[in-house]
Amino acid sequence: MEVTDVLRTSQNQLTVGVDSTPKADGAPPPVTDWENYGGITRPMRLVITPGTFIDEAWVRLTRDGRIAATVKLDGPQAAGQDVHVRVAELGLDVTGRTDASGVLNASAAAPKALVRWSPDKPKLYDIAVETRDDHLSDRVGFRTIETKGSEILLNGKPIFLRGISVHEEEFGDNPARTITEAGARALLSEVKTGLHGNFVRLAHYPHSEITTRLADEMGLLVWSEIPVYWLVDFGNPRTLALARGMLADNIRRDRNRASIILWSVANETPITDLRNRFLGQLVDDVKALDDTRLVTAALLTDRKTVDGHPVIGLNDPLADKLDVLAANTYNGWYTDDALDDLPSMTWKATDKPMVFSEFGADALSGFSDPVLKRKFSEEFQKAYYEKTLAMARAIPTLRGMSPWILKDFRAPRRQHPIYQQGWNRKGLVSPTGRRKPAFFVLRAFYEAKEAGK
Incomplete structure (x- = not known):
């Protein structure tokens, strides 16, 4: 939930209301076979970003053997921005420029050194997604399923x-x-x-x-x-x-x-x-x-x-x-x-x-x-x-x-x-x-x- 437009210069208070009442048109329905817990049961964060920021970054191995990246920027300067998706351990840099809607779709051939993720060898790589103003990191495994x-x-x-x-x-x-x-x-x-x-x-x-x-x-x-x-x-x-x-x-x-x-x-x-x-x-x-x-x-x-x-x-x-x-x-x-x-x-x-x-x-x-x-x-x-x-x-x-x-x-x-x-x-x-x-x-x-x- 973005709160940028409702913030004041000082003395902001964030109040969260939670309604866990089961409803007939809800999912799950009112009757289940497990215990429904109410309230806030998971961590919450207040995230501060640049004016134009990395909203989503999806990095994966395609079934035809390429490392593909989909990156979505949000903000007034989202269009036409250079984006780098780097996997330093593999020497890989998937790069490109966002389209008019602030989205980049790019790919590169998977390096021969790539170790595929599996239950026997759950290899994860550090991923860095970078724009002029923002940086996002993740740990990602590469594998195919079909x-x-x-x-x-x-x-x-x-x-x-x-x-x-x-x-x-x-x-x-x-x-x-x-x-x-x-x-x-x-x-x-x-x-x-x-x-x-x-x-x-x-x-x-x-x-x-x-x-x-x-x-x-x-x-x-x-x-x-x-x-x-x-x-x-x-x-x-x-x-x-x-x-x-x-x-x-x-x-x-x-x-x-x-x-x-x-x-x-x-x-x-x-x-x-x-x-x-x-x-x-x-x-x-x-x-x-x-x-x-x-x-x-x-x-x-x-x-x-x-x-x-x-x-x-x-x-x-x-x-x-x-x-x-x-x-x-x-x-x-x-x-x-x-x-x-x-x-x-x-x-x-x-x-x-x-x-x-x-x-x-x-x-x-x-x-x-x-x-x-x-x-x-x-x-x-x-x-x-x-x-x-x-x-x-x-x-x-x-x-x-x-x-x-x-x-x-x-x-x-x-x-x-x-x-x-x-x-x-x-x-x-x-x-x-x-x-x-x-x-x-x-x-x-x-x-x-x-x-x-």
């Missing part, structure tokens, strides 16, 4: 996304969502080193920039999402405008983060014509704002019985517009299926890469029932993961997963008086970080995937 048939290609090579979903909630008995670097590092370290993961789904809203920058540094691929969730008002123009604004803000903030490979436009939205038009517009927006990444949405599955046998797939018209298909599936938890039946379930093959964006089962940390393996026991959750992963191995186009969820999190709708008490217990670790047995099942699966088995 699909080919049913494969996801990172830097031209197939990759399996070994992930987990994460809410923006720290570890602790009474966790908050005022994420610090230490809190974010603890969560991401549990994914990277604990689970041997290379991927994290940041659900169900844009997480703090602290987290996305740490993902760059630590080497974790990221799914970033806006809260178009469940039953938003798909027929309301204000809701669509709000969602489009959120999406644009999210992309513009994080376009320089090499870790982010997937922009997600929705989670578990029921199929209607209004919804299809709403989400179709968001997908078009992603592709217009960022042609270097992939677009997805967490979809509901379609299940039919054929010859007495369940056949599961994605029968969603939005799939035609997505780069990566994503399914939320809870067979054996929210269905009456016996866990032993999961490995033999048939999934329809897809012509695009598919990921399991969610699957999971609740377990209260420390509740053991080795004989009956009742729901909410650690033994049930462990068996659920074993059987679900066996099912996953048989899906030919499955290219990754982000099970639900890393840690138990606050969820006011979850009020079972014994096992939940205001917590969603699908975490693989407790609120304080105690690992449940299912954690080690998923880790072993990822270790095998990492070894190419």
